Amino acid sequence: MTAPEERGSVPFLLPGSPPMRDTVAGWDHWRVTRHHFVPAPRLSLAEWRRLSPRKRTLHDLHRAATHANLPLLQTPMTKAVTKLLHGRIMTNALKRKPTTRAGVMVTGGGYQGKTETTCEILATFEDMWLQLHQQLNPAAVPGSRDLHVPVAYVQTPVTAKPKSTCKAILNFYGAPMHPRMDLPDLIRQVAASLHDHGTRALVLDDITRLRMHRADDQDTLDLIRAFMSMHVTLVLVGVDIPGSGLLREGRRDPHTGQVIFSPSKHGQVHGLEATQTERRFDLVELDRFRYDTPAGMSAWIDHLTGVEDQLRLLNAPDGMLTDGRMPEYIFARTNGVVGLLERLIEDGCQEAIDSGAECLSEALLEGIAITVNGAPGRDADAGEVPDVPGPAKVRAEPGKHRRSRNTVFDDLGPSASTGS
Structure with a gap:
């Protein structure tokens, strides 16, 4: 039997516009279909290269859809x-x-x-x-x-x-x-x-x-x-x-x-x-994540572990978001706000695919600007648009030591890794 993608259908692209929840029909449609999206399968770089050109394109599109529809994780x-x-x-x-x-x-x-x-x-x-x-x-x-x-x-x-x-x-x-x-x-x-x-x-x-x-x-x-x-x-x-x-x-x-x-x-x-x-x-x-206590750091790393598990990058190593200084870097970029984290990861993954890097790194994320101004349906005067830390605020200035909190984080690394 011919596969759906060979017949021209793209099953991971749900038909129609996203449901508007402010009507009975819209709310009910969203409620019933909210868990219907199926993420892209996990492929190694070698497996991806063995695909036909058309299937590679469809798989890349499926990966982009996966990163654009990250599930709501419990915190x-x-x-x-x-x-x-x-x-x-x-x-x-x-x-x-x-x-x-x-x-x-x-x-x-x-x-x-x-x-x-x-x-x-x-x-x-x-x-x-x-x-x-x-x-x-x-x-x-x-x-x-x-x-x-x-x-x-x-x-x-x-x-x-x-x-x-x-x-x-x-x-x-x-x-x-x-x-x-x-x-x-x-x-x-x-x-x-x-x-x-x-x-x-x-x-x-x-x-x-x-x-x-x-x-x-x-x-x-x-x-x-x-x-x-x-x-x-x-x-x-x-x-x-x-x-x-x-x-x-x-x-x-x-x-x-x-x-x-x-x-x-x-x-x-x-x-x-x-x-x-x-x-x-x-x-x-519903507060943001904090990064000034051992419990806060551990919760942040656990959350990044959950996010990393949802990503479909071909060169992504284990601990891509949780090893080294990446947790601290990502926190500085997002201030622990899950919506800003989602925007940074989504845009970063698209850049990783487009550039062929197929991995998120601090160098790659430095080129990603988180833009939320002018977001549709949000009233900035009511505080619905947060302040966004810029990449320039994250870089350590030459000749200056990093904050001692990084040492605390390093001490917690083995415990956090074990717990995740």
């Missing part, structure tokens, strides 16, 4: 977020009491993987929840077959107002909206959509686009807190939430560590609250 930071967020959503989903569900705020710097980590946790929950209920909505009205949507993912509008926020949520469901609907009608429509589709978690991404010095944004945040009366887990994701002003009306409970807000004004006005209950949020940070 000590993501494990902490997963434990808290999954536990909170599951506990709330199983509640039968008509009480307000505590929400979760996921914070961190730009390009630190907050959105992808949150979406993966929620997709895993939805997979389990749908299987538990045989794909059907347990709260559906008898005689109807309402679409079961356990998770709703919505991006906060750049210029958020109460009406535009409601419309963004309704757009996720594809719910009908009359142009003349006023805010109370929109809120009731949001409540109906969440209930009718059996939604258990509502994610509002990029929440720190709200500016608390604007009256509209204050009203929007108050409205968002009112959504907690709709028996869903409210998940707010944003850059540096503690420094954004979103918590200024809250107080921290010394016993639980939760941030507590007073009852929502919108809930009182539009009848969303059965009681004058407080709104509680667990605040969890």
Whole structure:
């Protein structure tokens, strides 16, 4: 039988555009296909040379696709977020009491993987929840077959107002909206959509686009807190939430560590609250890697080991990213931010393939500039674009000794290698 690549099809290039997760169809398509990509097979340089010219080209394209679609790796930071967020959503989903569900705020710097980590946790929950209920909505009205949507993912509008926020949520469901609907009608429509589709978690991404010095944004945040009366887990994701002003009306409970807000004004006005209950949020940070303690260094090296295992370079030696001073060099280039690391590795691998080096080295990476300015869908004013260390900041100046931290790293080398 003729191989697919000989017939002209390229199975590793998934058809269509990447799914947009801010609609039911887009979210569901992403959730179902998120692990479908198959990385390129591992070939030695000798095996690659034995391929036909066409198969070499296709294999190189497959390798480039592999480096452009590196999987989301677990880190000590993501494990902490997963434990808290999954536990909170599951506990709330199983509640039968008509009480307000505590929400979760996921914070961190730009390009630190907050959105992808949150979406993966929620997709895993939805997979389990749908299987538990045989794909059907347990709260559906008898005689109807309402679409079961356990998770709703919505991006906060750049210029958020109460009406535009409601419309963004309704757009996720594809719910009908009359142009003349006023805010109370929109809120009731949001409540109906969440209930009718059996939604258990509502994610509002990029929440720190709200500016608390604007009256509209204050009203929007108050409205968002009112959504907690709709028996869903409210998940707010944003850059540096503690420094954004979103918590200024809250107080921290010394016993639980939760941030507590007073009852929502919108809930009182539009009848969303059965009681004058407080709104509680667990605040969890998805931090970058650190390189100033033995534990931090070990975690960084473990992560680089995982990344290295995903790469498909023909001349890559074992320990390409973890031996010598490479861990320290890569950390200096990326400041421990996983998104910047992904960009550096992706572009570095493409250069390694194009140049024929087929290996990542400090000399090769010195020629790679990490460019994130002007990234689509990111608001620089909201802190969604981090500062990027340049190559010139990494090189040691002539006549100067390297920092003593490198000696500490060398002492930890055997232990780290054993642990990885």
